[in-house]
Amino acid sequence: MSRVALIGTGLLGTAIGQRLMQEGIEVAVWNRTAERSQSLLDAGAKAITKLEFAAESCGAIITVLRDGPVTKKVVAELGDLAGRCVIPMGTMGVAEISDLGNQIQQQNGRCLEAPVLGSKPQALSGTLLVMAGGEATDFAQQQSLLTCLSEQPIHIGPVGSGAATKLALNQLIASLTHSFSLSLQLIQRAGVPVETFMNILRTSALYAPTFDKKLQRMLDHNYADPNFSTALLRKDLRLFLEEATTAGLQEHGLTGLLSLLEQAKGTDLDDQDYCALHELTVLP
Incomplete structure (x- = not known):
């Protein structure tokens, strides 16, 4: 398998890079804050010094960036994609990924969205749940790569279907917590x-495993070392509500939860594990 370019080496991106290298794949990395790529470089990854040259020596380009607007801006800097497949793995809205897909096509590339459920532990063990959206031929071509990260990557449908599925699941994370x-x-x-x-x-029949997963954190009021932060949960819930409104769904039951999560802005809770919202369910 040819070299893979990994754009975005935060918590999840770094774990994805580690897993790919463990599977024998050569990885080239880039991050807006270059120091965050150092652990991958120390492990043998190659540095991408200029984004406009990233596509030249790579068979595929994986992006793991914070949101849709950031991903769109960074992908634009890649320039001519020369037929390469771009695989955005960060969570974004349906309209955002559709717009990005059009942009990638205009840059002479192909888009196979692949948002994931899971974080660092699942990425390192290759057990992420991958929900791909794009052409069936692109999925078939990239399936061996995705299988390094997921035991059974799923092709949901066209571009946008993966994003819709991921937002539906992340809404459940917020609501269940x-x-x-x-x-x-x-x-x-x-x-x-x-x-x-x-x-x-x-x-x-009401039980969900996430309850036990987060129970001790809530009892101890300890939300350090997050795999998924309160700020990211709020961002994803806002995206879900935007999509729900567009789809003509009744979203009022969730707007209160979003307002609750807004209270974490500017506090230590924002960068902590998302179950820190437990601190917000008590009246001040």
Whole structure:
């Protein structure tokens, strides 16, 4: 497999780069803050010194950037893509990825969106859930690459279908975490032992594994070392609400949750694990 260009080496991007190199793939990296690529460079990755030359020696270009506008701007700097496939893995809106897909086509490239569910641990173990959107032929050509990161990457449909699927899932992250926090706050105030409540919940149809995953963090009020931050959850929920409005859906039940997450802006909670929203479900 030829060299892969990895654009964006934050928490998830770095883990993706590590996994690809473990699978024997040569990786060239670029990040807006160059120091964040150092661990990959130390592990053997090549540095991309100028974005306009990134496509020349790479078979595919993976972007793992914060949002749609940033991705669009960075991809524009790649210049002529010379038929290369660009694989955006960051979460963005349906309109954003559609616009990016058109831009990539104008740059003589091909777009295969591949947003993922999971973060650093799943990337390192190759167990991300990959939801690809694009031409079936592009998916087939890039399937072996995606299989390095996912046990079974799924081709959802055309460009935009992956983004819609990812936003639908991330909405559930926000809603489930919020609802679990409220329930936990109530039973604690009522004097119900947490483990009694959890034993009942675990045997019911209402249980979701994320509850146990976040329980101890909430009990300890410890949200350090996030794999997914409160700020990113807020960004993705806002995108979901925008898409819901466009689709003619009744979104009022979620606007309050977005307002709640807005309260984290400018506080330490924003850069902490998203279940820090537990601190917001109590009236000040």
